[in-house]
Amino acid sequence: MPKVLIAIGILLIVVGLLWQVGGKYFNLGKLPGDILFKKGNTTVYFPIVTSIVISIVLSLIFYLIGRFR
Template sequence: MTDFPKILMIIGGLLLVIGFFMQFIGKLPGDIIFKKGNTTVFFPIVTCIVISIVLSLILSLLGRFK
């Protein structure tokens, strides 16, 4: 039962980080948007890089606590 508070804090932290980054998805400089007529093509290059770095950091921190 002593691990339960740690798990709740980790889940809460993850939800906080995910919620924070959901506000900025698609709005970062470097994301490419082409609009022509009724067609819109979106390439979230920088957003994908940022998400990858954040997930790598979170998973490496979780790996250290085992």
């Protein structure tokens, strides 16, 4: 179990660094199809397309991990 937690931690660090650096090049979070409402001082944001993209990518990653396990 400790090895799994260490691997997950390292993976999260790598993803965070890629997100930080890649945020300049890949506008994940502001894709066409994401809904944004602004009215006065209130802003409501629904990242629908971003959620779908992340879900597809994670599904493919977990499928590949399960397939080669």
